[in-house]
Amino acid sequence: MESIVKEGSLGSILFKCQIISEDDIRAALEEQVQTGCRFGEALVKLGIVTQEDIDWALSNQLNIPYVRLKPAMVDRGTVALVPAALARQHNLMPLIRAGDELSIAIADPLNKAAVAAVEQATGCTVSISVALIREIREMQDEFYGPSETAESLGFVSANFPAAALDAINRDLSGAKLIDYLLLFIVQQKLSSLSLYPVGDAVVVAARRGGQTREIGRLSPCHYPEVVLRVRKLARIAGAGEFAARGELSFAWKGKTIAFQAALLRGEGGDHLTFRVHIAAPYPAGVADLGLSAEKARSFEALAAAQRGMILVGAREPELRCRMIDLYLQEHETAAKTVIVLGSGPGQGEKRFPRIPLSPGADLGEVLLAALEQDPDLVVMEDATDGRAFSAACKAAIRGKLVVAGVALGDIVSLFRQLLSFRDRHHLAPAYLRGVLVAREVRTLCPDCRRSEPCTPEEAKTLRLGGGGSCHRAVGCPSCDQTGIGGKRCLVDVLAIDEESRRHFETAPTAEAFLDFAKSRGWRGVEEDARDLLASGDLSPEEFAASLFT
Structure with missing residues (x-):
């Protein structure tokens, strides 16, 4: 069950109280994906539990009293301590005060912000009980009066x-x-x-x-x-x-x-x-990425790989899947069996058999089942966590080419994780063929961008040496007042050859390994971003975001 929901979450609590099963959790997670509702709301909507079940489980597991509210339980003097707007905002009801301790009933006992707000407003230490939101609102109407915004969005x-x-x-x-x-x-x-x-x-x-x-x-x-x-x-x-x-x-x-x-x-x-939303045009090929000649050659080397593991990193799932599709377009897939795991990748010009993944699915088990189909190439939408990554590496060891997405948006973070996986024996370095890491930046509108001197603080943060100028755009009719000219994709491409692999096997840190790569002529996105900053295509804020977030 730990692989489906996080420890301490509502799903974990209800599971431990034996109110719901793993199948119920999966059904609620799927409902979340479809409707965007909260986990507890999904359970109630599906008829798996009642709101009373949820409230009882929370109070029982967290050792918090569960109360059924009645007017006799509420002290009017205590109610006056808590503003009505605060009580309604956080779905709570003050009950009684004893010295410096204030007792409240609340619908969500995990809402720490609500407790902090009441303590700040009253100067009292708050103790909580769990109550039904319906009964809390009834008490609010009884003691505060009907809400002026009860039938209005306000x-x-x-x-x-x-x-x-x-x-x-x-x-x-x-x-x-x-x-x-x-x-x-x-x-x-x-x-x-x-x-x-x-x-x-x-x-x-x-x-x-x-x-x-x-x-x-x-x-x-x-x-x-x-x-x-x-x-x-x-x-x-x-x-x-x-x-x-x-x-x-x-x-x-x-x-x-x-x-x-x-x-x-x-x-x-x-x-x-x-x-x-400023949409970036889908690249028709590597040439549309604007890669340097060296990066283009490295991309071609990765696209020519026949086995091993290629990692594609980007924080945004959409960008990650677009880069995977671009790799598949450049890779020779004729006369090969390709299987795509997940719903995101495989939407480019080439189409392949797809295995959808339900929420909470064990990606390792799905991958092992996919290998029974004897594919030449397996695409994994997200192999960020250790179990999924370990499964991807095992598939590469079995002679397959694995193209795996990871939810990391910069190459330093990616190699830090790779070194961690190496040290925990999740990764066999001999099978790593290379990495692609992409991030999008918003370029400035060429019609309204203006040059201005950088402040000393900006020059220090951006490592511009003695200072210099930068560009900003405030908006104009041609950019719909956004100041944005479009989007551009910055890509780190690093192919791992035998010499690189030997250094990777012993590198103490990600920075040390990337310093070695730079000594051999590798050029990262920082240099690309600096070129765009100098040409006036990037604002200093977008430049900093491209490197430091």
């Missing part, structure tokens, strides 16, 4: 007409709000629009021309529903990650506009940012 703004505000606020799902906000981005030519909880409200802020201004506020009561709606539209599964992003589309004037939605977990709720 969005206020001077930038939208009254009819639009009425339509937005009557739709508690958040769908209308999202539509109007995306339309606002297009009409006002914004570079981005963000929603983030601050105090007892959710601020809606627009950014254009390098400046941010508040355009409205949203009640926090229904903000979780708005975030859930965005997750569903952008196909962002799960809710426990620190940060996530996805894409959603919006139809306007007969054309479809793609947006990127980025989520960042914060105090009081998720920080949500929309921006128009």
